[in-house]
Amino acid sequence: MLYGLKIAWRYLTSNKAQTGLLIAGVAMGVFVFIFMSALIGGLASYLVQRTVGDIAHVTLEAPARDAGLLLPEGTEALVVLQKATGQRETLRTADAFLPSIEAMDGVKAVSPQIVGNGFVIRGQSRAPVGVTGLEADKVSAIADLGKRLVAGDTMLTNSTVIIGQTLASDLGIGVGQVIRLQSDRNVERPLVVTGIFSIGLDALDSRAAFVSIATARTLFALPQGLSRVEIKLDDLNQSEDFARRMAADTGLKATPWTQGNAQLLDGLRAQASSGNLIKAFALITIVIGVASALLLSTYRRRPEIGIMRAFGASRAFVVFVFVVQGALIGLLGGLIGAGLGYLALSPFPLPENAQPGGLPVDVRQGAYGLAITLTAIGAILASILPARAAARVDPVSVIGQ
Amino acid sequence: MSVLVEVHDLVKTYGEGEAATRVLKGLEMVLQTGELTALLGPSGSGKSTLLTILGTLMQPTSGQHVMLGQDLTRARDAELTEFRNSHIGFVFQFHHLLPDFTALENVIFPTAIAQGRETARARRRGEDLLERVGLADRMDFRATQLSGGQKQRVAVARALMNQPELVLADEPTGNLDRESATQVMELIAEINQQEQTTFLISTHDEKIAAACRRQIKVVDGKTVSD
Numbered sequence: 057m058l059y060g061l062k063i064a065w066r067y068l069t070s071n072k073a074q075t076g077l078l079i080a081g082v083a084m085g086v087f088v089f090i091f092m093s094a095l096i097g098g099l100a101s102y103l104v105q106r107t108v109g110d111i112a113h114v115t116l117e118a119p120a121r122d123a124g125l126l127l128p129e130g131t132e133a134l135v136v137l138q139k140a141t142g143q144r145e146t147l148r149t150a151d152a153f154l155p156s157i158e159a160m161d162g163v164k165a166v167s168p169q170i171v172g173n174g175f176v177i178r179g180q181s182r183a184p185v186g187v188t189g190l191e192a193d194k195v196s197a198i199a200d201l202g203k204r205l206v207a208g209d210t211m212l213t214n215s216t217v218i219i220g221q222t223l224a225s226d227l228g229i230g231v232g233q234v235i236r237l238q239s240d241r242n243v244e245r246p247l248v249v250t251g252i253f254s255i256g257l258d259a260l261d262s263r264a265a266f267v268s269i270a271t272a273r274t275l276f277a278l279p280q281g282l283s284r285v286e287i288k289l290d291d292l293n294q295s296e297d298f299a300r301r302m303a304a305d306t307g308l309k310a311t312p313w314t315q316g317n318a319q320l321l322d323g324l325r326a327q328a329s330s331g332n333l334i335k336a337f338a339l340i341t342i343v344i345g346v347a348s349a350l351l352l353s354t355y356r357r358r359p360e361i362g363i364m365r366a367f368g369a370s371r372a373f374v375v376f377v378f379v380v381q382g383a384l385i386g387l388l389g390g391l392i393g394a395g396l397g398y399l400a401l402s403p404f405p406l407p408e409n410a411q412p413g414g415l416p417v418d419v420r421q422g423a424y425g426l427a428i429t430l431t432a433i434g435a436i437l438a439s440i441l442p443a444r445a446a447a448r449v450d451p452v453s454v455i456g457q
Numbered sequence: 458m459s460v461l462v463e464v465h466d467l468v469k470t471y472g473e474g475e476a477a478t479r480v481l482k483g484l485e486m487v488l489q490t491g492e493l494t495a496l497l498g499p500s501g502s503g504k505s506t507l508l509t510i511l512g513t514l515m516q517p518t519s520g521q522h523v524m525l526g527q528d529l530t531r532a533r534d535a536e537l538t539e540f541r542n543s544h545i546g547f548v549f550q551f552h553h554l555l556p557d558f559t560a561l562e563n564v565i566f567p568t569a570i571a572q573g574r575e576t577a578r579a580r581r582r583g584e585d586l587l588e589r590v591g592l593a594d595r596m597d598f599r600a601t602q603l604s605g606g607q608k609q610r611v612a613v614a615r616a617l618m619n620q621p622e623l624v625l626a627d628e629p630t631g632n633l634d635r636e637s638a639t640q641v642m643e644l645i646a647e648i649n650q651q652e653q654t655t656f657l658i659s660t661h662d663e664k665i666a667a668a669c670r671r672q673i674k675v676v677d678g679k680t681v682s683d
Contacts, residue, residue: 059572059573059575060573062575066557070556359553360555362553363554363555364566364570365514366514366541366547367542367547367567368538368539368541368542368567368570369538369570370535370538370539371534371538451514452514455549
């Protein structure tokens with residue numbers, strides 16, 4: 057084995073220019089692979105962050121209560137089931153499980169909320185809004201309102217409200233001015249605008265109002281219970297598993313963010329598929345390059361292979377020498393390409409810091425280990441054909457030449 | 458002396474059907490241990506084919522090939538490869554050294570193949586052999602940096618590395634000037650004398666043949682005089 061390694065290395069180093077070019081070609085393929093991984097991964101992170109960064113990863117709500125059948129099953133009678141609408145669905149026992157959810161691994165933030173619909177009234181203007189009641193210390197737990205403020209602050213009291221910039225602009229109001237908020241329960245409260253935010257989503261910027269949870273209880277006549285609990289996770293990719301677990305553990309309806317963002321996920325999947333295709337082409341190029349170079353080498357070294365065979369080198373030994381050459385080319389090209397990729401990608405800002413219009417390349421998602429491993433395996437596979445051709449060289453046919 | 462190699466009714470046919478060409482036609486031959494034998498014959502007589510079969514690089518179409526009491530006629534490729542490495546050395550007309558290797562690395566190649574690495578012991582034997590062929594000062598020279606005569610002497614040293622019982626030489630001086638040819642033949646004769654290594658030398662050169670103690674002539678695929 058050691059001797060086979062020595063011969064393989066000697067063959068590679070005997071023509072440094074050719075081997076250097078070959079390794080450079082492999083390194084370039086690996087660079088493309090890594091760049092595509094970092095770009096596709098970074099782009100996905102960027103898109104998810106921009107789209108999902110300000111929404112809950114899992115939402116807990118009371119399960120829908122369907123009306124029960126009064127007649128036993130199998131009774132021959134026409135029965136119509138009507139969805140129960142007499143009561144609002146609320147989480148009545150939320151206080152019991154909130155601490156345990158907050159203590160769970162992977163949970164970043166938990167925000168109990170009361171939600172409902174209403175109108176912001178300013179003079180003769182009426183603007184429909186979705187009202188969300190939040191705990192004062194959890195204003196920025198889900199949507200980071202503090203970071204998106206364009207005016208004022210996020211101090212929610214029983215007499216303050218935070219609204220979006222578009223809504224403020226439509227109504228012509230600013231921080232410190234008073235609006236009247238009327239709920240769909242016909243409860244109306246005057247509130248002082250304490251902060252104005254701009255998230256970049258029209259649904260929030262023009263039609264959302266955040267109040268304290270106590271204010272929301274008054275507005276929606278809900279003295280106890282919660283409308284929902286929003287949860288943010290450390291890893292948003294775990295949302296489906298987490299939701300499944302929560303639903304099983306609590307019996308509540310747990311909705312992951314993916315359920316309402318199918319189009320985004322489809323887009324990300326399509327994007328990942330395109331990236332994988334480009335990466336596969338890069339790998340195929342590497343395999344073809346290594347195979348053709350080693351085939352050429354096999355042809356050039358036919359007399360030497362014949363002599364080796366004549367002096368007792370087995371076919372397996374010859375195969376080993378050429379496969380090792382392929383492996384060394386793959387490994388060296390992989391390491392160099394990965395190193396260059398890392399150096400080239402490092403200056404790019406991470407997706408979470410990327411500016412709009414910038415290239416959201418994520419150096420952490422370069423898949424360096426995978427690139428090196430796949431390249432080494434590809435190069436080894438590419439060397440098998442030339443190695444087998446070398447092992448089949450008939451010593452008699454080349455010795456006489 | 459004991460019998461080292463014997464071939465009986467050796468036949469080798471190339472091709473099939475109407476294109477078949479019979480090169481060896483029932484050839485008989487016996488080589489004793491320690492012989493220095495010249496193999497003579499015109500071109501196309503079957504000398505090279507015979508050497509190739511004796512070197513286990515090719516199987517005969519029929520007949521028997523026995524060496525060291527072992528019937529090699531139907532042995533598998535892996536067995537023949539191992540046998541060749543241990544018991545047979547080759548010296549070719551065009552030396553066929555490995556160009557990317559030094560003289561010493563070329564000499565110890567057969568042992569390194571057998572042992573899987575270049576041992577210190579193998580290096581010492583390689584150095585001894587190169588000293589013996591007068592190339593002590595060329596050990597670390599690449600094969601491409603040696604003259605024709607020097608290359609052929611390295612090839613002789615390589616053939617002797619594993620202390621084979623039989624060395625097959627195909628026109629070993631055919632590509633050398635007269636002085637180098639004489640040096641190589643003197644070296645072969647000396648090794649044959651001192652180590653009782655059996656040499657079978659295929660040649661067209663009458664002087665080389667005269668330097669051997671035995672001459673076998675092959676004509677039209679058969680031995681015609683011995």
